[in-house]
Amino acid sequence: xxxxxxxxxxxxxxxxxxxxxxxxxxxxxxxxxxxxxxxxxxxxxxxxxxxxxxxxxxxxxxxxxxxxxxxxxxxxxxxxxxxxxxxxxxxxxxxxxxxxxxxxxxxxxxxxxxxxxxxxxxxxxxxxxxxxxxxxxxxxxxxxxxxxxxxxxxxxxxxxxxxxxxxxxxxxxxxxxxxxxxxxxxxxxxxxxxxxxxxxxxxxxxxxxxxxxxxxxxxxxxxxxxxxxxxxxxxxxxxxxxxxxxxxxxxxxxxxxxxxxxxxxxxxxxxxxxxxxxxxxxxxxxxxxxxxxxxxxxxxxxxxxxxxxxxxxxxxxxxxxxxxxxxxxxxxxxxxxxxxxxxxxxxxxxxxxxxxxxxxxxxxxxxxxxxxxxxxxxxxxxxxxxxxxxxxxxxxxxxxxxxxxxxxxxxxx
Amino acid sequence: xxxxxxxxxxxxxxxxxxxxxxxxxxxxxxxxxxxxxxxxxxxxxxxxxxxxxxxxxxxxxxxxxxxxxxxxxxxxxxxxxxxxxxxxxxxxxxxxxxxxxxxxxxxxxxxxxxxxxxxxxxxxxxxxxxxxxxxxxxxxxxxxxxxxxxxxxxxxxxxxxxxxxxxxxxxxxxxxxxxxxxxxxxxxxxxxxxxxxxxxxxxxxxxxxxxxxxxxxxxxxxxxxxxxxxxxxxxxxxxxxxxxxxxxxxxxxxxxxxxxxxxxxxxxxxxxxxxxxxxxxxxxxxxxxxxxxxxxxxxxxxxxxxxxxxxxxxxxxxxxxxxxxxxxxxxxxxxxxxxxxxxxxxxxxxxxxxxxxxxxxxxxxxxxxxxxxxxxxxxxxxxxxxxxxxxxxxxxxxxxxxxxxxxxxxxxx
Numbered sequence: 021x022x023x024x025x026x027x028x029x030x031x032x033x034x035x036x037x038x039x040x041x042x043x044x045x046x047x048x049x050x051x052x053x054x055x056x057x058x059x060x061x062x063x064x065x066x067x068x069x070x071x072x073x074x075x076x077x078x079x080x081x082x083x084x085x086x087x088x089x090x091x092x093x094x095x096x097x098x099x100x101x102x103x104x105x106x107x108x109x110x111x112x113x114x115x116x117x118x119x120x121x122x123x124x125x126x127x128x129x130x131x132x133x134x135x136x137x138x139x140x141x142x143x144x145x146x147x148x149x150x151x152x153x154x155x156x157x158x159x160x161x162x163x164x165x166x167x168x169x170x171x172x173x174x175x176x177x178x179x180x181x182x183x184x185x186x187x188x189x190x191x192x193x194x195x196x197x198x199x200x201x202x203x204x205x206x207x208x209x210x211x212x213x214x215x216x217x218x219x220x221x222x223x224x225x226x227x228x229x230x231x232x233x234x235x236x237x238x239x240x241x242x243x244x245x246x247x248x249x250x251x252x253x254x255x256x257x258x259x260x261x262x263x264x265x266x267x268x269x270x271x272x273x274x275x276x277x278x279x280x281x282x283x284x285x286x287x288x289x290x291x292x293x294x295x296x297x298x299x300x301x302x303x304x305x306x307x308x309x310x311x312x313x314x315x316x317x318x319x320x321x322x323x324x325x326x327x328x329x330x331x332x333x334x335x336x337x338x339x340x341x342x343x344x345x346x347x348x349x350x351x352x353x354x355x356x357x358x359x360x361x362x363x364x365x366x367x368x369x370x371x372x373x374x375x376x377x378x379x380x381x382x383x384x385x386x387x388x389x390x391x392x393x394x395x396x397x398x399x400x401x402x403x404x405x406x407x408x409x410x411x412x413x414x415x416x417x418x419x420x421x422x423x424x425x426x427x428x429x430x431x432x433x
Numbered sequence: 434x435x436x437x438x439x440x441x442x443x444x445x446x447x448x449x450x451x452x453x454x455x456x457x458x459x460x461x462x463x464x465x466x467x468x469x470x471x472x473x474x475x476x477x478x479x480x481x482x483x484x485x486x487x488x489x490x491x492x493x494x495x496x497x498x499x500x501x502x503x504x505x506x507x508x509x510x511x512x513x514x515x516x517x518x519x520x521x522x523x524x525x526x527x528x529x530x531x532x533x534x535x536x537x538x539x540x541x542x543x544x545x546x547x548x549x550x551x552x553x554x555x556x557x558x559x560x561x562x563x564x565x566x567x568x569x570x571x572x573x574x575x576x577x578x579x580x581x582x583x584x585x586x587x588x589x590x591x592x593x594x595x596x597x598x599x600x601x602x603x604x605x606x607x608x609x610x611x612x613x614x615x616x617x618x619x620x621x622x623x624x625x626x627x628x629x630x631x632x633x634x635x636x637x638x639x640x641x642x643x644x645x646x647x648x649x650x651x652x653x654x655x656x657x658x659x660x661x662x663x664x665x666x667x668x669x670x671x672x673x674x675x676x677x678x679x680x681x682x683x684x685x686x687x688x689x690x691x692x693x694x695x696x697x698x699x700x701x702x703x704x705x706x707x708x709x710x711x712x713x714x715x716x717x718x719x720x721x722x723x724x725x726x727x728x729x730x731x732x733x734x735x736x737x738x739x740x741x742x743x744x745x746x747x748x749x750x751x752x753x754x755x756x757x758x759x760x761x762x763x764x765x766x767x768x769x770x771x772x773x774x775x776x777x778x779x780x781x782x783x784x785x786x787x788x789x790x791x792x793x794x795x796x797x798x799x800x801x802x803x804x805x806x807x808x809x810x811x812x813x814x815x816x817x818x819x820x821x822x823x824x825x826x827x828x829x830x831x832x833x834x835x836x837x838x839x840x841x842x843x844x845x846x
Contacts, residue, residue, distance in 0.1 A: 033469040035459030036646060038451055042474070046448030056446040058481070059474035061455070068471070075488070209539070210503065211546045231443060232503065235587075273449075293713075293734070299720025300706075300713030303734045307712025310788050310821055312736075318744070319734030321706070321716045327731040327774065331744070361740065375723050403538075406566055408723055410589050 021196075023049050024076040025059045028069060028088035028097055029173055032061045041086050041178055048182060052190055053198040054082060055246075064088055066100040073104055077166050082190070087173030089139070089156040098141055101170065105163055109141040112148055112157070116140035119155045149185040153177055158185060196247040201257040202273035203241040205264055206421055210234045213241075213264075220259050228253060236417035238269065238276055266428060276420050277309045283427065284315035284365075291423070292363035293319040294332050294353040296344065297371035297387055301416045318361035322353065332356030345370050345382050347390075347399050354392040354399075365427065366392045367419045373408045385411050389419045393426045395433070436462050437489040438472045441482060441501035441510055442586055445474045454499050454591055461595060465603055466611040466659055467495060477501050479513040486517055490579050495603075500586030502552070502569040511554055514583065518576055522554040525561050525570070529553035532568045562598040566590055571598060609660035614670040615686035616654040618677055619834060623647045626654075626677075633672050641666055649830035651682065651689060679841060689833050690722050696840065697728035697778075704836070705776035706732040707745050707766040709757060710784035710800055714829045731774035735766065745769030758783050758795050760803075760812050767805040767812075778840065779805045780832045786821045798824050802832045806839045808846070 025045055031037045042059045049056055057080055062068040069088070076083045088097030102109050119139050123132045139155045142148050149158030149169075154177040161168040169186055171178045205213060210232050214221070221230055227247055233240035241260065245253040261268055270279045284291060293303045303319035306312050320331055325344055328334040333356040334349055342348045353368035371387030378384035385405035391398050402418060404411045438458055444450045455472045462469055470493055475481040482501075489496045501510030515522050532552050536545045552568045555561050562571030562582075567590035574581040582599055584591045618626060623645050627634070634643055640661050646653040654673065658666040674684055683692045697704060706716045706729075716732035719725050733744055738757055741747040746769040747762055755761045766781035784800025791797035798818035804811050815831060817824045 032456065033459055033472065034463050035456040035461075035469075038453045038456045039472075040451045043445065043448040043451045046446055048448075050447050056448075057476065058485075059446060059452075059472075061472035063470065072471075211548045212540075212543070214548060215546055233444060233449075234503065295713075298717075299725070299729075300708075300716030300732055300734065301720075303713030304711075304717045307714075307734070307736065308822065308825065312712070313790075316712075316734075317737035318740040319713055319736075321713065321720070321729075321732030321734070323720065323726055323732075324730035331731070331773075373720075377726075407589075407593075409721065410566065412721065413589070 021054045021082055022057045022080040023054050023082040023084065024057055024080040026069075026072050026076060026083065026085045027059070027061045027173065028064055028085065029061075030063050033063055041173065041175055044175075044179065045084055045086075045182060048187060049082075049190075050198065050200075052187065053196060054190065055198065064096050066096050066103075069097060069100045070104055073101075073168070077164075077168075081165065082167045082169070084169045084171065084186075086171045086178050089170065089172045097170065098138070098143075101143060101159075101161075101168075105143060105161065107144045110144045111137070112140050112142050115142065115148060115150070115157050118150070122155055149181050151177055151181060152184075153180045160186070160189070197245075197249075198247075199245045199253050200273075201243040201253055201271075203257070203260055203264065203271055204269040204274065204276070204279065205239045205241065205267045206237065206269050206276070206424060207267050208239065208264075210239050213239050213267075217260060217263055220256065220263060224256060225252065228256060236414065237421045238417075240273070242273075269424065275309075276417075276424060277305050280306065280420065280424060280427075281309040281312050281315055285311065289315060289365060289427075290317060290361070290363040291315050292317065292357045292361040292366045294357035294366065294368040295319065295321050296323060296328070296353070296369055297373045298369040298412055298415050298419070299323065299373075301412055302367055302369065302419050305416055305420070317363065318357070320357055320360075328353060332360065343382070345372055345386055345388060347388055347401070350388040350390040351392075351397050351399050354390040354397055358392050364394060365423060367423055368392075369415050369419055371402070371411070371415060373411045373415075374406075375408060387411065387415045387418075389415065389422055391419070391422045391426050393430050395430060396426075398422065398426055434467045434495055435470045435493040436467050436495040436497065437470055437493040439482075439485050439489060439496065439498045440472070440474045440586065441477055441498065442474075443476050446476055454586065454588055457588075457592065458497055458499075458595060461600060462495075462603075464611070464613060465600065465607065466609070466657070467603065477509050479509050479516070482510060482513045483517055486514075486581070490577075490581075494578065495580045495582070497582045497584065497599075499584045499591050502583065502585045510583065511551070511556075514556060514572075514574075514581075518556060518574065520557045523557045524550065525553050525555050528555065528561060528563070528570050531563070535568055562594050564590055564594060565597075566593045573599070573602070611660075612658045612666050613686075614656040614666055614684075616670070616673055616677065616684055617682040617687065617689070617692065618652045618654065618680045619650065619682050619689070619837060620680050621652065621677075623652055626652050626680075630673060630676055633669065633676060637669060638665065641669060649827065650834045653686070655686075682837065688722075689830075689837060690718050693719065693833065693837060693840075694722040694725050694728055698724060702728060702778060702840075703730060703774070703776040704728050705730065705770045705774040705779040707770035707779065707781040708732065708734050709736060709741070709766070709782055710786045711782040711825055711828050711832070712736065712786075714825055715780055715782065715832050718829055718833070730776065731770070733770055733773075741766060745773065756795070758785055758799055758801060760801055760814070763801040763803040764805075764810050764812050767803040767810055771805050777807055778836060780836055781805075782828055782832055784815070784824070784828060786824045786828075787819075788821060800824065800828045800831075802828065802835055804832070804835045804839050806843050808843060809839075811835065811839055 147160040156172040158181040159170040334352040358366035374384030560573040569585040571594040572583040747765040771779035787797030
C-alpha cells in the first residue's frame with residue numbers, strides 16, 4: 021500500500037519546529053509494510069489543504085493528515101474537509117463531554133468558550149478516533165477506496181492515536197511484506213564500497229533494492245525487499261556481510277557509538293576521553309547511547325594547558341617544545357586519562373577548531389587525535405579546514421572511527 | 434516571493450532521519466521575507482522528482498531541492514533534471530579538480546573510481562555553486578522565470594552552500610529591504626512576556642511585525658520591518674529592550690551559550706563543568722562557541738562515583754547516604770570542579786537520563802543541577818520524564834539558564 025503524510029501548520033514552513041511527526045509515522049507505517057511515498061508540509065490554508073488532499077489521493081491509498089485541528093481560527097482544516105468531502109460537520113456528544121471534562125480540570129473556575137466546543141465537531145459519517153490524552157479527536161474517513169486519517173499535530177496526541185487507533189486498524193489489510201536489512205560499514209568510501217560489491221548489486225532481483233547512506237566516515241547499506249519471502253533478502257545480506265568482512269561494524273541499523281557501547285559492554289571494556297578541541301563532544305556522543313555507563317566512567321575536557329598537565333599528566337616540556345596541538349601532547353593526553361581512569365581504551369583530541377587560533381604552521385582545522393588501546397597508542401593528524409562546528413563534528417567522527425579500528429585490530433591479535 | 438523546498442531521499446520517508454534541513458532553510462528564507470509555501474519529501478525516483486518539480490513550479494518562484502546528488506546509482510536526481518530541463522549534463526573541470534583533490538586528501542594511495550567523477554557533472558548552462566566543504570556542487574538554474582536550486586542533502590554541505598552561495602544571491606535580487614532586530618529573553622513565559630509588552634506591540638506600525646519564538650526556557654523576540662527605513666525598527670527595539678530590563682539576555686540573535694561566553698570574556702570570568710547525566714553536553718555546548726577558550730579551562734565528565742570522589746572530591750559518605758542523584762552530591766560536584774580548576778563559576782549535573790536506571794523514588798528524568806558562583810551555590814531538582822535525548826537536552830538548557838540567572842544576580846550585588 022502507498023501512503024502519504026500531510027502536515028498542516030505554519031510553524032514547520034517557518035522553520036520554527038522540525039517535523040519529527042512525519043518521521044515517526046513513516047517508521048510505524050514501514051513496520052506495517054506500508055510505503056510512504058510523499059510527505060507534504062503546507063500552511064493552514066483551505067486552498068493548499070484541498071490541493072494537497074486531491075493530489076495525494078491520486079497517488080496513495082492511505083493519507084494521514086496531522087495538525088490544524090486546534091480551536092483557534094487559524095486552524096481551518098475542519099471546514100475545509102467538510103467542503104472537500106461534501107459532508108457536514110456534526111457535534112459528537114461523547115467528544116463534547118470529554119472536551120468539557122478536560123476544560124474543567126484545567127480551568128475549574130471558567131466557563132468553556134464556544135470556540136472550544138468546535139473541537140467536538142467531526143465529519144458526518146467518519147469514524148471518530150477518541151483522543152484520551154487531548155481534546156481534539158482523530159477522524160478516519162473512507163472515500164472512493166481511499167483511507168483518510170486526520171490527527172492533531174501535538175506529538176504525544178498524534179502518537180497516542182496512531183498507536184491505539186490507527187495501526188491496529190491498518191494491521192489487518194496487508195497483502196505484501198516489506199523487509200529491510202542493514203549493514204553499517206567503516207573504512208571504505210561510498211564509491212569503493214560500490215565497486216567492492218558491484219557483482220552482488222547487479223545480481224539483486226527486481227524486488228530487492230540497495231541504498232547507500234553515507235555519513236561521516238561510515239556508509240550504511242540498506243537492502244529493501246518488497247513482496248516476497250524474506251529468505252532471499254537474508255541471502256544477499258549474508259553475501260554482502262561476507263564480502264565486506266572487517267569493514268562491517270554492525271549488521272543492524274545502529275550508530276557507531278551504539279556499536280562501541282554494545283561491543284565494549286560485551287567484552288567488559290571501559291573507555292575514557294581526554295578532549296581539547298572537541299570540548300566534550302566525544303564524551304557526549306558516547307553517553308548519548310543508553311547503557312553508556314557500562315563502558316564509560318570518566319571524561320576530561322582539558323581546554324587549558326594547566327589542566328592537561330595537572331589532571332592528565334602531560335609533560336610541561338612536551339607542551340613547551342611541541343605545543344598543545346601536537347602528536348606528543350595528544351598521545352600523553354590519551355595515555356594520561358587511561359591511567360587516571362583505569363580504562364582499557366582512551367581517546368584524546370587536540371586541535372584548532374577555529375575560527376581563531378590558527379597559525380601558518382598549524383592552521384584552523386589542524387587536529388591531532390590519539391587512541392590508546394590495550395597494547396599500543398595510535399595517533400593521526402587531520403586537516404579539516406572547515407568551520408568550528410564541522411571541524412568538531414569531523415574530529416568526533418574520526419576519533420570514534422580510529423577507536424573502532426584499533427579495537428578491531430586488537431581483537432584479532 | 435513564494436518558495437518551495439523539495440527533499441529527495443528514502444531515508445526521510447522511511448523515518449530513518451528527521452528532515453531538519455527544511456526547517457533550517459525555512460528559517461533562512463523567512464529572514465529574507467521569502468515565504469515557504471510547501472515542503473515536499475519524495476523518494477529517489479525520476480517520476481516523483483519530475484512531478485514535484487512541475488507542481489512546485491506552478492506555485493512558487495523559488496524551488497530549493499536537497500539530496501540525491503551522491504555518486505551511487507540510487508541517486509537519480511542529475512539524470513532526471515537533465516531530462517526535465519531538456520539540457521545535457523557536462524563535466525565541470527574546476528569541480529572535477531576539486532573532487533580529485535578531496536579524494537587524494539582522504540585516500541592518497543588510491544585511484545579515484547569513475548563513479549566519483551560523475552559528481553562533477555552539472556546541468557549545461559547552470560550556475561555551478563562550488564562546494565568548498567564536500568564533493569557534490571550545488572546548481573542554480575533559472576528557467577521560465579523560476580529559480581531552481583539543487584543542493585546536496587548532507588546538512589553541513591547544504592548549509593555551507595545556502596549561506597555562502599544562495600542567500601547572497603537572493604539578497605541581491607530583492608526589491609524591498611527586510612530588516613530584523615532581536616531580543617533574547619529569559620525568565621518570562623510567552624504569555625507573560627506578551628502581557629508585559631502589549632501596549633508596545635499594539636503601537637507597532639503596519640510595516641513592522643513582532644514574532645515570539647520560544648525555545649527551552651528562552652523566548653526570542655523578532656521584529657521584522659519590510660520596505661521602509663530602518664529608523665523606526667530601532668525605536669521599537671529600544672522600547673522593548675528598556676521595558677524587559679533584566680529579562681534581556683541579548684539584543685542580537687545569539688544563543689545563551691554565546692551570551693555566556695561574551696559576558697564572561699568581558700568580565701574576565703571562568704566557567705568549569707562537572708557532569709554526570711549530561712555526559713559532556715554542557716561542556717560541548719559552551720565550547721561550540723568561538724572564543725570559548727577565554728572562559729573555559731576544564732570540564733569533568735564524572736559518570737562513575739569513583740571519579741566523583743577522586744577528581745571532584747565528593748564525600749563518599751554523601752554518595753552512600755544520598756546517592757549520586759542528590760542535591761548534596763551535585764552541590765559538592767559543582768564546588769569541587771570550581772576549586773579544582775580555579776574557575777569563578779561551575780555547573781554540575783547528576784540525574785537519571787534513562788531509559789534504564791529509574792527507581793520509584795528517582796524515576797527516569799530526575800535531574801539535579803547545581804551552579805556555584807562567586808558568593809553562593811544554587812541547586813534545583815527537575816523531573817523531565819522524557820526520552821534520554823530530551824532529558825539530556827533539557828538538563829543542558831536548564832543548567833545554562835541557572836548559570837545565567839546566578840551570574841546576573843551576582844552582577845547586581
